[in-house]
Amino acid sequence: MSTPTELPSMRESLLDVAGKKIFVAETGEGPPLVLLHGGGPGASGVSNYARNIAALAKEYRVVVPDLPGYGRSSKGIDRADPFGEVADRIRGLLDRLGLDKAHFVGNSLGGACALRLALDTPGRVDRMILMGPAGIGATRGRPTPGLNSLLDYYTGEGPSRLKLEKFIRSYLVFDAADVPDSVIDARYQDSIDPEVVAAPPLKRPKSLKTLWKMDATRDARLSRLPVPTLVLWGAADKVNKPSGGPMLADRMPNCDLYTVADTGHWVQFEPAELFNRLCADFLAGRR
DSSP states (O other): OOOGGGOOOOEEEEEEETTEEEEEEEEOOSSEEEEEOOOSTTOOHHHHTTTTHHHHTTTSEEEEEOOTTSTTSOOOOOTTSHHHHHHHHHHHHHHHTTOSOEEEEEETHHHHHHHHHHHHOGGGEEEEEEESOTTTTTTSSOOOHHHHHHHTTTSTTOOOHHHHHHHIIIIIOSOGGGSOHHHHHHHHHHHTOHHHHHSOSOOOOOSHHHHHHHOGGGOGGGGGOOSOEEEEEETTOSSSOTTHHHHHHHHOTTEEEEEETTOOSOTTTTTHHHHHHHHHHHHTTOO
């Protein structure tokens, strides 16, 4: 398994995209592959994919942005349509990088945004891998305990290391011992950036209209989406319900589903070697 200390040297840029700054790190050569991170407190692109970047860069030009509201990118996000805004910014990032299309890998929030980008502009997406994407079945049933923990992080007494540790070790992974203290420490420091505390990127939606926009299974375009897609879902995911995997596989015409045993919400982190192999093979068209 790769570890966070094995990251390759990366080229870093801070690019203006429609008036907002998007931080992006790149490494490797080959077909472009964009990695979109999840939306938990303190998340960022490189930290989310620390166990994957080196392996994927052997075959691909790996592009890892910090999503709007996170990391070194501009803070603030459209709460009426958060997935749509992020998809627009990432599409703008492709333009800034001179990329007509790219492969996409998206975890949680990043998966929802990759899917939205593909629905809005399928010609910009080559192949797509979604890991426990957010919003799938969002209008069906109550939020999970893990999602509630995420949405409540900045409420009540406010952010704390204890709250973040509970969220990560209790809800993001199957084996709490797999997460080193250094990961929690780094994410906690990022989560208390004053700009983030003033404008948390994810909050509980207040209107049903917002929820409908966030639930891709309500989008009629899903059944016509031609993009080859691999959905990976941890069988023990406590943030986004694993039942979302079959929902996508049933609706999408070109979708494979792989459910990963003894794995939580971080498929890219826990079974990293399996994840890296599945990604490389699927993106290259190797079955």
